[in-house]
Amino acid sequence: MNKTITVIPGDGIGPEVIQSAIKVLDTVASNFNHQFKYQYAKLGGVAIDEDGTPLPQETVDLSKKSDGVLLGAVGGPKWDTLPGHMRPEKGLLGIRKALNLYANLRPVTAYKALIDASTLKREVVEDVDLMIVRELTGGLYFGEPSERRTEADGEAVVDTLYYKKSEIERIVRQAFELARLRRKKVTSVDKANVLESSRLWREVAEAIGKEYPDIELEHMLVDNAAMQLIRNPKQFDVVVTENMFGDILSDEASMLTGSLGMLPSASVSGDGPGLYEPIHGSAPDIAGQNKANPLATISSVAMLLRYSFEMIEEADAVDQAVTEVLEAGYRTGDIAQQGEQVLTTEEMTEKVIER
Amino acid sequence: MNKTITVIPGDGIGPEVIQSAIKVLDTVASNFNHQFKYQYAKLGGVAIDEDGTPLPQETVDLSKKSDGVLLGAVGGPKWDTLPGHMRPEKGLLGIRKALNLYANLRPVTAYKALIDASTLKREVVEDVDLMIVRELTGGLYFGEPSERRTEADGEAVVDTLYYKKSEIERIVRQAFELARLRRKKVTSVDKANVLESSRLWREVAEAIGKEYPDIELEHMLVDNAAMQLIRNPKQFDVVVTENMFGDILSDEASMLTGSLGMLPSASVSGDGPGLYEPIHGSAPDIAGQNKANPLATISSVAMLLRYSFEMIEEADAVDQAVTEVLEAGYRTGDIAQQGEQVLTTEEMTEKVIER
Ligand SMILES: CC(C)[C@H](C(=O)O)[C@@H](O)C(=O)O
């Protein structure tokens, strides 16, 4: 097959891990007889520096004209003191909105070889295999008004948590579809005892659940979910929740398995191309040193192949290669235990490609 | 000293653990030569059943006329299907607002004797000693509008995150005051890269930090805080954050030490009486069976003595007694490991009183 991929290296270690990902994509292309064409685009700090905006229009246009977008990482201390609309994060939020990437899928899987790096006990986290489905283009992140106010008795500030019912419906439906391919359980997380938006969320989840009689639906309050993720994470299969809750819970969940530097993510839309990125940040402290762990980005490539290109065999091959290099004992600095030999970004990438 | 305490047993195991707390208070009174007068009031499910409202005006009036309020627990499945304004939680939210309890203090301390009940590794959680200071009367919980809307393209819903600057100032100041009595570090948690309210929050924290040059101030994004609580909880001393973030993070933090059934909380106001309650729920499944763990409520009594009555010696004596019964190996069902002997609520209370 012929596919065009928009590649956004971004900031910090982004360019290095993206280079690794491209090598893996090239290997997949030659082994499975595909043609991947890459078009490079800018986002975040590098775009601020070169184009004076965190999200150049060209990046949006190129992305829309491609079959999938692969992103490294954005941000860094260099841009942290700029005003809100000129911050690298605005580029990320902007592209999510521009491509209508309403569903952020974050699988959390325990790699047996890394489990001892977790701060949780082995028996609690081994075999954890859950997927957080986070709404990504609504809620507090985009609601209006979001502003300061001068009132009679002083300054005040407001942000708005806004959802259309249809926005809730499509994300909840996405979760049920994913659960069908997994262990057939959806946990819908809300704060229905306090928020009106959560009460609508719960009603929608109930209604859509009726369309999926083969899937078990459970509701959980967000504070309880934050506890249960630590108490017994194996109880979860697919967890679906609104944008801000999803931001918090997915980062919490990413700590469970000791594999933070290992976790990929996919942000998908109903119609256009999806965006794939590692969940780790731009790690400016180790940028340019050939030290970064490329495996999360390589796993993001597997998600790109699986969800955007429907290349299941190819995706499985990439996932399998990652598991094998870990089991063979290869480590980058972030996941190495005392005494283990540490590979560079490039060496690690070679090990994956060999498989 | 003479003190009047409003006692709100509430629902589920509430009445049992409150009975234990009263016995402890009586013991403190006779050992230290104080007079405690108790006036009983209703809140939550029991108030709905008997008075048709989750928060009778009489409860507010009595509370205001006392020196401190001691609460058991509210809620249960019996009232879960009632409409929003008739839910037990409304009683809780209502009394917070009526008494202006803007600061919720949740200490998370590791009891050495219980550490193995944690799902986290011993070395990660032993010696954890942090205090979450949650804003309790603002933010998404109380902002207006909070409503459904019918729009041209369908149904929608909105909740509002609103803060006056003065509300942020007083809670942040509270956190600095507490840090001064502890390890002199404040972590202010926000989402300043997305929310306008968080940007104001961060500015206020910076400004107030200047008044406390002896206290270290650090800012942390809420998603990162959710990770760091699992990765390295010992880094925290006082954590201050807005209402919803605080709800999520404090429940997450409560799981760290394996002592969920052990943790107390205080909700304090600038002027009137504070409210003290265990953070565990009403546990309807074991209500009335003399099985509940009374220690969190007894620790809440210690907080009442310490923060509302300034009876430091008395508070220390109660805390000390709790630590000692745990070290002596006494356990209720919720904290017992396999093979350990299990005490009833009353027996456990006796053990504390003996000390
Ligand atoms: C950078 C930030 C705006 C972003 C978010 O909060 O969505 C990040 O935390 C994420 O989870 O992708």
Ligand SMILES: CC(C)[C@H](C(=O)O)[C@@H](O)C(=O)O
């Ligand atoms: C019962 C509920 C409304 C309440 C809250 O969210 O504040 C509870 O979770 C708490 O933390 O005290």
